[in-house]
Amino acid sequence: MVEIPLAARLRPNSLTEVIGQSRALIENGPLARLISGDQSGSWPSVILWGPPGSGKTTIARLIGNNEKAHFLELSAVSASVAQVRELIAKAKELKNLYDRPTVLFLDEVHRFSKSQQDSLLSAVESGIITLVAATTENPSFSVITPLISRSVVVKLEPLNDGDVLAIMNRALESDSGLPNATFETDALKYLAKISSGDARRALTLMEAAANGSGNSVSLESAKLAAQSTIVYDQAGDEHYDTISAFIKSVRGSDADSALHYLARMIAGGEDPRFIARRLMILASEDVGLADPHALVLAEATAGTVERIGMPEGRIPLAQLTIYLALAPKSNRAYQAINMAMAAVEAANTKPVPAALRSTGAVGYKYPHDDPRGVLPQTYRDGDEIFYHPSDHGFEAELAKRVEMIRKILAR
Structure with a gap:
């Protein structure tokens, strides 16, 4: 049987267990009211904006523990407009029959296309659902303006090293964590530092280090575990290195290598619109007049990805990548x-x-x-x-x- 990841096993069950984000979880604030089920006023829809591992999903799940509301969860990576409309219809029925509110948690809302985000508007505006959306990207650029205007944007900051260390020490003390493991202090500090405020990444590295070292983890074994773990950081060097390798592979007419880097970006959660924009530039800069149709296809692909979203958007992106890689080149x-x-x-x-x-x-x-x-x-x-x-x-x-x-x- 596949074991539940350490980060999932240690997810807080109450507000008091949450480490960090004290400003976002201020008493009587919108998040605290949603978590407690305070019905003294209307519940605002909320957009949680923060880096990976900062607690967006944890906060949403705590809201889900609120027994005064029906909690639904969707991932924008795989959800369709039809699924969204089906959930809204169910929420409307609960409100009309039982006067029970519905909270919809939509993870990675930035992966929704404009039309998918539009499908939420009427339900949010009428109060049929209270939306809790999570995104790692600035909502001003990744979420449609009408949805932002109907929501409270709560920014979550990266956890500091002290917060990450506290979470890691909890893992060593908890029966559902790694109670049989021992870590050198320097090993914990190292993993906390390279996690860059991402608690989920820290726990993932911690579990990998324990599994690979027989539960006795030194600084050296922690470094080894970190080096063997593939991480795609959308804001760091890996982001720029991967997109650079992708573009250079297409320019070099190596379709297979280009597809490899495309897959790495998609698996790492890269914004497909960013990939499409870069391919539009390449179609003009590197293919150019050797195949004028390339730019037309690139523009059509960008529009298709915008309309259909992910995961289906990976297919036209792959089609365009192959076409551009195999096209004659001219700059x-x-x-x-x-x-x-x-x-x-x-x-x-x-x-x-x-x-x-x-x-x-x-x-x-x-x-x-x-x-x-x-x-x-x-x-x-x-x-x-x-x-x-x-x-x-x-x-x-x-x-x-x-x-x-x-x-x-x-x-």
């Missing part, structure tokens, strides 16, 4: 605009030729009057060449056109 448009910008920034600008001005134009020749659609005409005072097409993909065809046009323009 000549990227280089061209950089060269043009450099020329402008060097103050290498001349007046617009008289024939091209919006007022008082003299001598403008209409290109469509020529059977070729192009005719000799001066479009600027200067002869710098910024665009140098490659012979990759569709751009090879553009290279022929550029050569023909520049001959006509006498460049």
Whole structure:
């Protein structure tokens, strides 16, 4: 039988067991009232914003222990709009028949698309449900404005090392923790430090160290356990290293490696919209005119991911990743605009030729009057060449056109 993880076994059962977050859990505050079931006033919907392991799920589960309300839980990673509507219908029935409020805990709300978040609005506004949403991202960017305006945003801070050490010591003292394990003080301090305020990560590393060291954990064995545990930190070096490796793999036309890094980001909880945005940039910067359709597909993928959310969003992301990796590559448009910008920034600008001005134009020749659609005409005072097409993909065809046009323009 698979054992329940240490972090889940040690989850507090009452407000007094919660370590840290004293500001968020202030007496008579919105969270304290929800946890206690205080019905002296209406219950506000709440958005819990904080880093991983800061107690968002713990607080939500404590609210769930409130017997005065019906508690429902959904994860935005896997929930659909249909499931949300089904839960709202059930909540409405409970309110109409038994006058019993419903609290809906929605974990990782930032993973919901706009349409999925929209489906919550009427129920929150009418009081059919009290929403408790958790997110690791700034709600101003990841949650729709109408939902924010109907909720109280409570920011949870990362736990300090002292709080994490207190939680780890509780694990050693609790019968449901690691009562048979012994840790050197330096080992505990090390694990607390590298956990960066994430209690769940600290307990996970602690359990891994105990399991790998026969319940007697030294500083060395704690370091070994930490090194062998794969962690994806969305705000740290791993985040930037992984997205960098992903982009470079696509640019290098290695579809399999690109899919590997894509899977690591998805499994680590990376925002799919961030991935889609980076692929849109790559489609223009690195594929460019070698396959102009790449940018169209990237934009369509971003819109699809926004509408359908996760986990289904992983499929169009994978499709786009493979397409871009296998597409012919050209960065000549990227280089061209950089060269043009450099020329402008060097103050290498001349007046617009008289024939091209919006007022008082003299001598403008209409290109469509020529059977070729192009005719000799001066479009600027200067002869710098910024665009140098490659012979990759569709751009090879553009290279022929550029050569023909520049001959006509006498460049």
